[in-house]
Amino acid sequence: MQQLVFATNNAHKLEEVAAKLAGRIELLSLNDINCHDDIEETGATFTENASIKSRHIYYKYNLNCFGDDSGLEIDALGGEPGVFSARYAGVHGDHAANIAKVLANMSDIPNRKARFRTVISLMWNGMEYFFAGAVEGTIRTAPSGNGGFGYDPIFQPDGYEVTFAEMSLEEKNNISHRAIAVERLIEFLKTV
Numbered sequence: 001m002q003q004l005v006f007a008t009n010n011a012h013k014l015e016e017v018a019a020k021l022a023g024r025i026e027l028l029s030l031n032d033i034n035c036h037d038d039i040e041e042t043g044a045t046f047t048e049n050a051s052i053k054s055r056h057i058y059y060k061y062n063l064n065c066f067g068d069d070s071g072l073e074i075d076a077l078g079g080e081p082g083v084f085s086a087r088y089a090g091v092h093g094d095h096a097a098n099i100a101k102v103l104a105n106m107s108d109i110p111n112r113k114a115r116f117r118t119v120i121s122l123m124w125n126g127m128e129y130f131f132a133g134a135v136e137g138t139i140r141t142a143p144s145g146n147g148g149f150g151y152d153p154i155f156q157p158d159g160y161e162v163t164f165a166e167m168s169l170e171e172k173n174n175i176s177h178r179a180i181a182v183e184r185l186i187e188f189l190k191t192v
Helices: 011-021 046-061 082-087 095-105 169-175 177-189
Strands: 003-006 026-028 065-074 113-124 127-139 155-157
Touching: 003 011, 011 026, 011 169, 011 177, 046 065, 046 113, 046 127, 065 082, 065 177, 082 095, 113 177, 127 177, 169 177
Parallel strands: 003 026, 003 065
Antiparallel strands: 065 113, 113 127, 127 155
């Protein structure tokens, strides 16, 4: 079985992607390769940030790997929080504060259209490949559900009556932005 490093320390992302790759590829985490580097996401786009992560691991450890960057884009907020999704309220990973800031910024806005977007950068034998996924939806006026992470409690995907946080991991993995990008990655890996 081929090995592939996922350049993330986010346990939720690892769990989601590992479920999609089960039995196909052995997914290694940064801990598995003893990498404790703080890889700064200094890019202005999801593509740039994904590339920063995958290139760092590939060139330092000489291992095939991929990095991703994901975020929530809200039309009425000009695409915010975008690449700042994880630190929208100022502190990286403070999901409750990030959700509160989105809801406050949208309190009087009727247009609730939004999307989750993911870009994956794969470094494979010295070549870089990109895979993207997006899921359209709307922003709820209040959080609902206890599953998922990040903005999942306020994001309702189109065609569903529930938020990502109200879905099982399996349900979310069937339709999420990351699932779409990972499926495209998997299809590519079948050809190499």
